Amino acid sequence: MVGKGLLGIYLTALVLLPIAALLSKASSGGTSAFWREITSPEALAAIKLTLAASAIVVVINAIFGTVIAWVLVRDEFPGKNFVNALIDLPFALPTIVAGLVLLSLYGKGSPVGINVAFTRAAVGLALLFVTLPFVVRSVQPVLLELDVSMEEAAASLGARPLTVLRRVVLPSLAPAIISGVALSFARALGEFGSLVLITGNLPFKTEVGSVYIFGQIQNESLPTAAAVSVALLFVALLVLGVLQFASRRQSRHVL
Amino acid sequence: MSISPAAGIGARRPPVRGSAEAEARAARARRLGARTIALGYLALLLLAPVAMIFYRTFEHGLGPVWSAVTAPNAQRAFWLSLEVVAIAVPLNTIFGVGMALLLERGRFRGKWILGVLIDLPFAISPVVVGLALVLVYGKTGWFGDWLAENGIQVIFSMPGMVLATAVVSLPFVARETVPVLHELGTDSEQAAATLGASSWQTFWRVTLPGIRWGVVYGVVLTTARALGEFGAVSIVSGRIEGQTQTLPLYVQDRFENFDSTGAYAAAVVLALLALATLLAMTLLTRRAHRKAGT
Amino acid sequence: MAIEVRNVDKRFGDFVALGDVSITVQDGALTALLGPSGSGKSTLLRIIAGLETPDAGEVLIGGHDVTHSPARTRDVGFVFQHYAPFKNMTVHDNVAFGLSVRKRPKDEINARVHELLGLVRLDGLAKRYPSQLSGGQLQRMALARALAVQPQVLLLDEPFGALDAQVRAELREWLRRLHDEIHVTTIFVTHDQEEAMEVARQIVVMNAGRIEQAGAPGELYETPANEFVMSFIGPVNRLGDAFLRPHDIQILPDDDGTGTEALVERVVHLGFEVRVELKLHDGRDIWAQVTRENAEQLELTEGQILSVRLPAARVFAT
Numbered sequence: 001m002v003g004k005g006l007l008g009i010y011l012t013a014l015v016l017l018p019i020a021a022l023l024s025k026a027s028s029g030g031t032s033a034f035w036r037e038i039t040s041p042e043a044l045a046a047i048k049l050t051l052a053a054s055a056i057v058v059v060i061n062a063i064f065g066t067v068i069a070w071v072l073v074r075d076e077f078p079g080k081n082f083v084n085a086l087i088d089l090p091f092a093l094p095t096i097v098a099g100l101v102l103l104s105l106y107g108k109g110s111p112v113g114i115n116v117a118f119t120r121a122a123v124g125l126a127l128l129f130v131t132l133p134f135v136v137r138s139v140q141p142v143l144l145e146l147d148v149s150m151e152e153a154a155a156s157l158g159a160r161p162l163t164v165l166r167r168v169v170l171p172s173l174a175p176a177i178i179s180g181v182a183l184s185f186a187r188a189l190g191e192f193g194s195l196v197l198i199t200g201n202l203p204f205k206t207e208v209g210s211v212y213i214f215g216q217i218q219n220e221s222l223p224t225a226a227a228v229s230v231a232l233l234f235v236a237l238l239v240l241g242v243l244q245f246a247s248r249r250q251s252r253h254v255l
Numbered sequence: 256m257s258i259s260p261a262a263g264i265g266a267r268r269p270p271v272r273g274s275a276e277a278e279a280r281a282a283r284a285r286r287l288g289a290r291t292i293a294l295g296y297l298a299l300l301l302l303a304p305v306a307m308i309f310y311r312t313f314e315h316g317l318g319p320v321w322s323a324v325t326a327p328n329a330q331r332a333f334w335l336s337l338e339v340v341a342i343a344v345p346l347n348t349i350f351g352v353g354m355a356l357l358l359e360r361g362r363f364r365g366k367w368i369l370g371v372l373i374d375l376p377f378a379i380s381p382v383v384v385g386l387a388l389v390l391v392y393g394k395t396g397w398f399g400d401w402l403a404e405n406g407i408q409v410i411f412s413m414p415g416m417v418l419a420t421a422v423v424s425l426p427f428v429a430r431e432t433v434p435v436l437h438e439l440g441t442d443s444e445q446a447a448a449t450l451g452a453s454s455w456q457t458f459w460r461v462t463l464p465g466i467r468w469g470v471v472y473g474v475v476l477t478t479a480r481a482l483g484e485f486g487a488v489s490i491v492s493g494r495i496e497g498q499t500q501t502l503p504l505y506v507q508d509r510f511e512n513f514d515s516t517g518a519y520a521a522a523v524v525l526a527l528l529a530l531a532t533l534l535a536m537t538l539l540t541r542r543a544h545r546k547a548g549t
Numbered sequence: 550m551a552i553e554v555r556n557v558d559k560r561f562g563d564f565v566a567l568g569d570v571s572i573t574v575q576d577g578a579l580t581a582l583l584g585p586s587g588s589g590k591s592t593l594l595r596i597i598a599g600l601e602t603p604d605a606g607e608v609l610i611g612g613h614d615v616t617h618s619p620a621r622t623r624d625v626g627f628v629f630q631h632y633a634p635f636k637n638m639t640v641h642d643n644v645a646f647g648l649s650v651r652k653r654p655k656d657e658i659n660a661r662v663h664e665l666l667g668l669v670r671l672d673g674l675a676k677r678y679p680s681q682l683s684g685g686q687l688q689r690m691a692l693a694r695a696l697a698v699q700p701q702v703l704l705l706d707e708p709f710g711a712l713d714a715q716v717r718a719e720l721r722e723w724l725r726r727l728h729d730e731i732h733v734t735t736i737f738v739t740h741d742q743e744e745a746m747e748v749a750r751q752i753v754v755m756n757a758g759r760i761e762q763a764g765a766p767g768e769l770y771e772t773p774a775n776e777f778v779m780s781f782i783g784p785v786n787r788l789g790d791a792f793l794r795p796h797d798i799q800i801l802p803d804d805d806g807t808g809t810e811a812l813v814e815r816v817v818h819l820g821f822e823v824r825v826e827l828k829l830h831d832g833r834d835i836w837a838q839v840t841r842e843n844a845e846q847l848e849l850t851e852g853q854i855l856s857v858r859l860p861a862a863r864v865f866a867t
Contacts, residue, residue, distance in 0.1 A: 003353055004357065007350060007353045007354060007357065010350050011369075011373075014422045014425060015372050015376070015425070017397070018384070018390065018391050018422070021387055021390035021396065022390060024390075025390050064292070068293040068296065068297065070293075071290050072293075074286075075290055081537075083297065085533055085536070085537040086297065086301055087297075088533055089529065089533060090301075091476070091479065092479045092529040092530075092532040092536070093526060094484070094485060095483060095485050095503075096483075096485045096503045096522075097308075097483070097503070097506065097525045097526055100506065100510065100519070101304040101307070101308045101522070101526075104304065104307045104308045104311050104519075105303055111307070125300075128300060129300055129301070129304075132300065132301070161282070161285065189380065190380025190382070192380060192382050192486035193381070193483075193485035193486055196485075196507065209380075210381075210382045210383075210486065213380070213382050213383065213386065214382050214489070217389070217490055222386070222389075222390065222395075226390070229382075229386055229387075232380065233378065233379055233380075233383060236378045236379075237378055442629050442633035443633045443634065443635055443636070445600055445627070445633065446627065446629060446633040446691075446694075447635075448600070448619070448620045448621050449598060449599075449600070449620050449625060449626065449627040450646055450647035450650060450694070450695075451621050451647055451650050451651060452621065452646070452650045453621065456650055460646075464637040464638075465637060
């Protein structure tokens with residue numbers, strides 16, 4: 001069918017060819033060159049910062065995201081619908097605006113006296129903002145479907161609320177939380193727009209992987225840019241793959 | 256505290272609670288505690304910053320904002336953004352619906368590869384997308400020579416920006432359409448076939464009406480993503496003021512030139528568009544829930 | 550239009566849905582494909598409709614080989630178990646669909662739809678949407694829709710399976726009367742032997758992808774070709790290799806020495822008929838079917854020992 005051909009061309013032009021070109025450029029100097037490029041001091045610093053910040057951020061998301069999902073599903077209060085809609089704001093808002101928005105409150109001239117601009121805390125803050133919806137939206141539907149009678153049964157058997165939470169509810173939510181964490185992590189690894197203004201992009205201090213890559217492109221060092229890109233992409237796909245696999249295994253026991 | 260004769264059995268017995276009231280009070284405290292944590296977190300991370308920027312923008316009145324918004328470059332950036340979106344979104348919509356049909360109704364091996372490819376833009380940093388596109392369509396890229404020979408400019412020009420925007424917003428329509436297509440099922444399509452309808456007639460009169468809200472939701476998400484795209488377009492556009500500067504790029508440009516009013520004003524326009532998107536998403540979700548009876 | 554299926558095979562992966570299946574359906578017949586789940590009856594129906602293609606064999610409708618023609622060109626009406634309504638169209642537009650696809654003039658379509666809605670007793674509901682109809686109404690709409698284009702053949706896949714018992718009974722009756730009026734060759738699939746016996750004039754019993762027997766309901770009941778048909782159609786007692794019908798087991802009022810001793814374990818009253826669960830003196834369990842009057846006359850009670858006469862049992866060569 002003509003349709004299938006056109007779809008194939010579209011997909012090739014937009015995804016396949018670019019990925020292929022990226023891999024090709026990254027390996028253009030052989031493995032030794034690749035390794036050298038990603039272990040150069042500045043690149044290494046950027047990669048380390050990206051990985052560390054993303055890891056910390058997703059842990060925070062796992063906790064707060066689950067609490068928020070819980071409150072949105074199990075609790076009732078005026079304005080809940082508004083709050084629920086608000087969760088998607090980081091999805092809808094352009095990243096550059098997100099950065100500006102955070103800067104206005106937590107940057108220079110902050111009315112509450114908190115100035116994290118040009119610090120590593122700013123990296124964390126921006127990443128928390130853009131990855132907020134993932135865990136919440138992942139956990140919400142599962143919580144909605146959860147059979148309350150399981151918790152009631154546990155309570156009738158003498159379990160205290162905290163125990164019920166720990167041994168009955170959280171295991172059921174685990175697959176969704178893990179899935180949300182995977183998506184947050186991948187997103188955080190590649191985040192760019194929200195970091196550009198608030199972190200100052202200081203090499204070795206607040207420069208993340210994506211900013212480093214950007215800089216290398218500006219300097220026309222395309223092989224280096226490609227190498228670090230491939231490294232980050234590899235980590236993102238690896239983590240996504242592992243966590244999605246873990247999530248699916250968990251759900252087999254739970255559902 | 257009573258001494259239970261069964262206390263010797265393995266499990267620890269729960270302490271005797273004072274009364275049902277104490278239980279209820281504890282439960283209420285827990286609920287309020289969770290609510291406070293959740294709402295507090297959201298207020299600090301989302302609400303307060305967004306409110307702040309609206310405040311900062313209109314701090315000195317509407318006048319400066321108006322002149323910032325009507326500045327020629329701001330106008331050009333705005334229309335350029337809309338132009339890019341107007342091309343990229345329909346392309347991705349057609350592609351997305353087609354892909355969803357292929358994934359749900361097609362019979363061939365290796366479907367999962369297709370799914371991975373479609374989801375790939377989610378895992379790639381927009382900066383990397385930009386780089387990859389330059390490596391293929393740029394002057395020194397794979398098609399560089401061929402494009403130059405035929406006088407087609409992709410990078411640093413409109414086609415490149417549309418391409419970058421399309422790549423980063425690729426997955427949404429497909430992802431949102433697949434589940435509704437799955438739910439629709441093949442029965443009504445087969446019924447249409449037995450009644451004599453051709454494939455196209457079946458698609459147009461039976462399938463598409465059945466999946467339209469999923470598609471619309473996907474289009475809303477695609478549009479929001481496309482409008483807000485920054486990193487990929489930043490690389491492929493060259494950020495040439497007035498020519499290849501979309502609105503998000505304009506925000507950065509103004510900020511870097513210490514024109515905070517200009518930056519804030521443009522940011523507010525984008526934020527308003529984002530809020531409109533949120534509204535559309537909420538209404539559509541509610542509609543979907545109503546139809547499903549949830 | 551007569552239908553002929555010749556030596557059809559169909560596999561799904563390793564699963565053999567149909568193995569060398571051949572049937573003939575006369576023009577104007579009302580035939581049931583009867584069998585348990587997995588017997589291949591739905592697959593056979595779908596192959597006749599053109600919704601599946603056989604791996605081997607031919608399908609002929611009205612003498613023409615349609616084996617490789619798509620459903621669209623076969624002029625068959627198909628009714629699905631879950632109705633397959635076009636949810637975004639009104640009842641009127643649903644029924645009109647086949648005609649509008651053939652680009653018939655508006656007046657013609659409206660007249661025909663009106664006629665059909667009257668036939669299926671849905672007049673007045675033309676402007677409603679499927680979500681506003683009950684199961685029974687939806688199935689009647691589906692029938693009207695299929696009949697609108699005057700198909701040569703009408704195929705129904707477990708048409709009453711998703712409906713309540715009461716509605717099912719009504720629609721069965723109704724289908725039979727409709728067929729009397731319209732005389733289109735009709736084949737329906739069911740796993741309910743009572744339904745097949747009640748509605749169809751010809752039954753094709755299927756099991757595990759094969760045809761076990763085909764014939765009129767009475768024929769299948771009185772002269773089943775094998776164990777499977779006998780067990781599937783009508784109640785049956787099994788004693789080793791022998792098969793007995795419960796109503797053939799006679800409970801003797803007095804012990805005249807010709808019967809076998811049996812203990813009444815349970816007496817179940819099911820309205821007009823009474824089911825008597827018996828244990829023979831050799832320990833085997835059987836049950837007999839007697840009328841209410843018989844049960845009263847015999848004064849059947851649990852724990853009673855009486856005499857039964859077992860008829861000549863049917864044994865099938867294996």
